[in-house]
Amino acid sequence: MATNLSTRTLSLRNAENFANTFQGDDLYFIFIGDSTPYANESTPPQIVETRESLDNALNSMIGLKRVGGGDVKLSVPRVNWTSGAIYMQYDDKADKNQLIEGNSSLNTKPMYVLAPSTRNVYKCLSNGSNSISSVEPTGDYATSNGIVSSSGADGYVWKYMYNIKDSDQFVDTEFMPVPTRNRKLLMNDSEESGSYSVQNESVVEGEVTTIVVTHPGTGYRDFTNVRTFAFETANTSEPDGSNRTIQVTGAFLSEVGLQIGQVASANMSVTGAQFSDDTFIQSVNDVTNQITLTKPVLSNSDGSIANTISIRTRIFIDGITAAPEPATATAVLGVNGSLQSANVTQFGSKYEDKINVKVFGTATSNIANLRAVISPKFGHGFDIGKDLYANSVSIVSKFGEIDSTENGEVPTDFSFRQVGLVKNPYKYGANTFLTSEQAGNTAVLNVSNYTQSTGKDLGAAVRQTTQVFVASGVTYDLNEFVFQGTSSTDYTAGGFVHRIVNTTLIEINELQGELEVGKILNGNTSGASRVVTQIVDPVFEPKSADLLFVDNRAPITRTDGQAETVRLTIRF
Numbered sequence: 001m002a003t004n005l006s007t008r009t010l011s012l013r014n015a016e017n018f019a020n021t022f023q024g025d026d027l028y029f030i031f032i033g034d035s036t037p038y039a040n041e042s043t044p045p046q047i048v049e050t051r052e053s054l055d056n057a058l059n060s061m062i063g064l065k066r067v068g069g070g071d072v073k074l075s076v077p078r079v080n081w082t083s084g085a086i087y088m089q090y091d092d093k094a095d096k097n098q099l100i101e102g103n104s105s106l107n108t109k110p111m112y113v114l115a116p117s118t119r120n121v122y123k124c125l126s127n128g129s130n131s132i133s134s135v136e137p138t139g140d141y142a143t144s145n146g147i148v149s150s151s152g153a154d155g156y157v158w159k160y161m162y163n164i165k166d167s168d169q170f171v172d173t174e175f176m177p178v179p180t181r182n183r184k185l186l187m188n189d190s191e192e193s194g195s196y197s198v199q200n201e202s203v204v205e206g207e208v209t210t211i212v213v214t215h216p217g218t219g220y221r222d223f224t225n226v227r228t229f230a231f232e233t234a235n236t237s238e239p240d241g242s243n244r245t246i247q248v249t250g251a252f253l254s255e256v257g258l259q260i261g262q263v264a265s266a267n268m269s270v271t272g273a274q275f276s277d278d279t280f281i282q283s284v285n286d287v288t289n290q291i292t293l294t295k296p297v298l299s300n301s302d303g304s305i306a307n308t309i310s311i312r313t314r315i316f317i318d319g320i321t322a323a324p325e326p327a328t329a330t331a332v333l334g335v336n337g338s339l340q341s342a343n344v345t346q347f348g349s350k351y352e353d354k355i356n357v358k359v360f361g362t363a364t365s366n367i368a369n370l371r372a373v374i375s376p377k378f379g380h381g382f383d384i385g386k387d388l389y390a391n392s393v394s395i396v397s398k399f400g401e402i403d404s405t406e407n408g409e410v411p412t413d414f415s416f417r418q419v420g421l422v423k424n425p426y427k428y429g430a431n432t433f434l435t436s437e438q439a440g441n442t443a444v445l446n447v448s449n450y451t452q453s454t455g456k457d458l459g460a461a462v463r464q465t466t467q468v469f470v471a472s473g474v475t476y477d478l479n480e481f482v483f484q485g486t487s488s489t490d491y492t493a494g495g496f497v498h499r500i501v502n503t504t505l506i507e508i509n510e511l512q513g514e515l516e517v518g519k520i521l522n523g524n525t526s527g528a529s530r531v532v533t534q535i536v537d538p539v540f541e542p543k544s545a546d547l548l549f550v551d552n553r554a555p556i557t558r559t560d561g562q563a564e565t566v567r568l569t570i571r572f
Contacts (some may be wrong), residue, residue: 008096011391013360015074015572016180019393022072027424029064029462029545030397030566032410033057034418035498035509036469036479037555044417044552057418057550058543060510062498064422065397073170073177074385075394075569076100077441081113081122083134087156089127089210089379100234100389106130110244112388113137114164114176121161121176122148123380123387125209128155129341145208146202146381147347155341159209159380160202161387169396175569178390201378206351208317208327208344210373217368218337220331220361222312223263227252229305231274231297244282246309248289260289264311267360274298280314280360282570313362315342319355323348327372331359338541339368382564392571395421399461400563406461411499411507412562414478415555425545439482465498465507467536468497470521474528476506484515484532488524495522504533511542 022028034057038045047053077100088099089110104107111124115136122137125147138157139148146160162179170177227249235243246258256263265526268281282292313331321327327348334340341361350366357370382386404412426432476482476497485491493513497506508515515521521532549570556564 005098007074008389008391009386011572012385012389014072015391015393016385018570018572019069019074021071022067023069028067028395028396029422029425030067030568031061031064031420031422031464032279032416032418032440032556032564032566033061033063033420033464034398035062035414035416036060036496036554037415038417040119041555042553047550047552049120053548054550055543056510057420058545058547059512060202060418061422061540062414062416062462062509063399063406064463064464064540065399065406065410066460067395067397067421070286072290072393072395073179074390075170075175075177075392076112076388076390077110077175077392078171078176079110079113079137080531081133082114083136085109085133086130087113087124087127087133089124090159091210091212092376093371093373103328112161115157119164119166121164122158123161123340124156125155125159125380126155126344129213131155145204145347152565155343157209157344161384165397169565170394170566170567175394177202177394178385178388180385182450184506196484203382203499204347204349205375205377205379205382206321206349207347207375207379208319208329208351208355208372209347209375209380211302211315211317211329211342211344211357212373213339213341213368214330214371215367216334216340217337217359217363218331218338219312219363219364220337220359220368221258221263221337222310222331222333223256224310226263226309226311227306228309233297238296240296240302242420244293244296246293246297246307248291250289252479253289259284260284260291262362264291265360266303267314267316268362269312270309272307274307281311313339314360315370316358316360317355318358319372320352321348322350325349327351331361333427339370342370366413392569395568395570396565398563398565399558402461404558404562409463410463410558411462411463411501411572412558412560414498416558417555418550418552420550421568421570422545423548425562427540428539430541460537464538464540465509466495466511466515466538467501468506468508468521468532469504469534470532470537472504473530474523474526475503476500476523476530477526477527480526482506482508482512482521482528483524484519484521514535 058179086108088108099111113122131154133155133156136342137148140160149157229247232243234241264281264284266281266283270279270281276295279293280296284291315329315331317327328346329342329344331339332341355372357372374520399410478493478497480495480497481488483491483494493515495508496512498509499507515535517532519532522529522531549568
């Protein structure tokens with residue numbers, strides 16, 4: 001058992017801090033690379049972090065695109081609402097890993113969902129005692145402060161968190177974006193979070209959102225048709241002259257086969273046309289079958305027929321709140337008079353952590369135990385990343401926005417198998433980080449003109465292959481190893497042909513050593529042997545960048561008229 005813990009909040013803040021660095025002076029690039037076929041093309045090989053494997057990834061880059069603040073978003077695994085599933089409910093005592101991953105042993109899914117019909121994101125506050133969800137949640141912040149229910153159809157209660165627009169680029173089959181909040185702002189300050197509909201109006205601090213039954217007890221009874229003698233409105237024995245006493249008929253008690261103490265007990269709720277709201281039982285007389293109420297009878301019957309009342313198990317939420325409207329709940333009884341659930345009917349606000357939930361009913365020995373769940377500090381939806389325990393960052397870039405080749409910077413007619421993220425590469429031939437002042441060609445200049453506010457600059461593409469011009473002769477094979485030296489095992493420089501531009505120009509990646517103009521470039525399989533006439537170096541110094549993330553994928557073939565959206569998700 002571990003005695004220390006790195007919290008999910010630390011992971012969240014690390015993810016947020018990482019995303020924020022894309023707004024600064026550092027240069028980040030998504031790359032595509034590795035044109036060499038796998039041994040088994042249908043099964044990408046696993047990546048082991050060795051110096052060699054990381055260098056190979058850097059050396060096999062073919063093209064890159066700069067990414068900035070607009071291309072980065074906090075994210076969580078996508079959970080589509082589906083009928084027939086059981087979703088975890090928010091509970092401050094629940095294991096956070098189970099809340100966001102589900103519990104396979106209980107066959108439960110995470111506590112949040114993306115509603116397919118509206119693209120609203122909801123957080124489950126109550127799952128109806130582990131019931132199956134059958135009604136897709138609907139409604140937003142304008143509905144009961146964002147708390148929506150399925151009207152008792154499946155017992156679920158949801159909290160609206162935010163809406164994701166149809167055009168959002170950060171949604172894919174596996175992940176969905178999460179808005180971030182400037183936590184330095186006050187809760188009631190107006191704030192928009194990118195393209196997401198986030199409303200502070202629905203954020204309420206100190207709500208009692210759920211009551212958990214920790215022990216159901218037995219012996220609880222509710223009665224909806226308790227016959228009584230005629231009500232009296234006046235009683236001279238009371239100081240104010242009102243009457244607070246009613247009497248249950250012996251005939252009713254005989255019919256149900258119970259004594260008065262088994263039908264009514266102190267602090268249970270009493271309802272009927274003759275009573276005001278929040279009328280409770282003060283005491284019960286076992287001899288006279290009389291019930292004394294906390295509030296007086298409001299009207300008098302003519303006495304010609306017996307009057308009826310309802311007596312119900314009462315749940316009292318006992319806690320400190322500064323709000324005028326306290327939290328309330330109703331009891332739902334099950335078999336053997338057990339307390340099956342407690343449905344919160346009014347959530348209240350501004351409750352402190354210490355809350356006792358009391359049950360008043362007919363049980364005398366096996367008493368039910370309940371526990372209140374209070375919303376997180378500042379309320380559900382204040383810090384959505386924290387609410388959903390987000391610890392991932394998604395980064396999105398599109399290759400082929402200008403045209404398929406990004407103005408000739410990223411070639412087509414090849415397959416790439418690797419994508420990743422690099423930071424702060426050196427300019428080729430230099431020993432310093434690339435800056436706009438050092439940029440020596442159009443591609444890199446375009447990179448420096450990247451627009452942080454929109455995250456889009458169609459010219460921000462970089463070629464990372466070595467262009468080799470050769471004299472006429474036998475054509476090289478695509479993907480073959482070419483070299484300068486005596487053999488494919490004894491060479492001064494070599495690499496793989498990933499593209500044949502024309503009869504005198506090829507592009508090489510995974511270059512080892514330094515090619516020389518005027519020397520023969522040999523093909524290992526084609527038998528080609530041609531003199532190098534000119535070399536155009538890549539934009540970045542090979543292996544110079546910080547490799548932050550790399551992912552082997554099934555081959556993706558680039559063709560004319562095609563664009564590829566690359567999504568990377570990094571988990572902290």
